[in-house]
Amino acid sequence: MSGSLREQFEIDLRSIDETLVVEAEPVDLVELDVTARGDEGGPDVEEAHNLVAGRDDRVVRGAADVVYAVGLDPKLGDLWFIYRPGERLVNDRGETLGYENRFLGTARVERFADVSTARIESASEEIVIGDRLLPAAREVVQNYLPHAPDRMIDGRILKLARDGLETGRAYVVTLDKGAGDGLEVGHVLAIYRVVASIRDRRANANEPTLMFPNLDQTTVFTPSRYLQVPDERTGILMVFRVYERVSYAIVLNSTDAIRTGDYVRTP
Numbered sequence: 001m002s003g004s005l006r007e008q009f010e011i012d013l014r015s016i017d018e019t020l021v022v023e024a025e026p027v028d029l030v031e032l033d034v035t036a037r038g039d040e041g042g043p044d045v046e047e048a049h050n051l052v053a054g055r056d057d058r059v060v061r062g063a064a065d066v067v068y069a070v071g072l073d074p075k076l077g078d079l080w081f082i083y084r085p086g087e088r089l090v091n092d093r094g095e096t097l098g099y100e101n102r103f104l105g106t107a108r109v110e111r112f113a114d115v116s117t118a119r120i121e122s123a124s125e126e127i128v129i130g131d132r133l134l135p136a137a138r139e140v141v142q143n144y145l146p147h148a149p150d151r152m153i154d155g156r157i158l159k160l161a162r163d164g165l166e167t168g169r170a171y172v173v174t175l176d177k178g179a180g181d182g183l184e185v186g187h188v189l190a191i192y193r194v195v196a197s198i199r200d201r202r203a204n205a206n207e208p209t210l211m212f213p214n215l216d217q218t219t220v221f222t223p224s225r226y227l228q229v230p231d232e233r234t235g236i237l238m239v240f241r242v243y244e245r246v247s248y249a250i251v252l253n254s255t256d257a258i259r260t261g262d263y264v265r266t267p
Helices: none
Strands: 006-010 026-030 034-037 049-054 066-070 079-090 096-111 115-123 132-135 154-160 172-175 188-193 198-200 225-227 232-242 247-254 263-265
Touching (some): 066 096, 079 115, 079 154
Antiparallel strands (some): 006 026, 049 066, 049 132, 066 115, 079 096, 079 132, 154 263, 172 247, 188 232, 188 263, 198 225, 232 247
């Protein structure tokens, strides 16, 4: 699946969680940088069209550069999206959930032919020969009604936008749950971080003392004790695009950095 959205989020979560109030504020996302297939098929670029050359011998291309591509159909319009295929999305059990294609920018065709001429209009990162072109989807404007799921959702954040290590408010994350798990557009989920067990250094006269059989009998060992810390809630997010086994969400609010592997659950 591929496409581009300009999505207007009107966020008001007072009815969802009175302890966490997010004032109504529009967040405008233009040209979302992710697209995916929510199945176990290969990357969704089989019908894409390759960039085959540039006007010069440089390796890297950017905005305003002229490139050449094959197989472009004028019936599909002159605006095309540039993608790089096909990262595999895998859950904790090693199952393939889908493939994600990375949005790199846009190009506008200046001349259609067997080898078409196009000029790169925008580039969010480096573009190289071999990247793919897909026809631009029609712009979509959609209003969302944030609401909590009516069932228990227990998932994880698979990855962050641009392969970042940490993210926060107004950024996009990829989830390992989709329509098949009951997720819908507009669902709001809480984000949790698992806190590692903390060593309990308090003295305890009732703790057993162990003796190492291979050492002298004056050498003893007291086993360490650990305290289990409850998972910490670090933010909330809203799902805005759903596939069968994966989905994409925008972080609405966060009290700490959001990381890959954090849990998402029904609030």
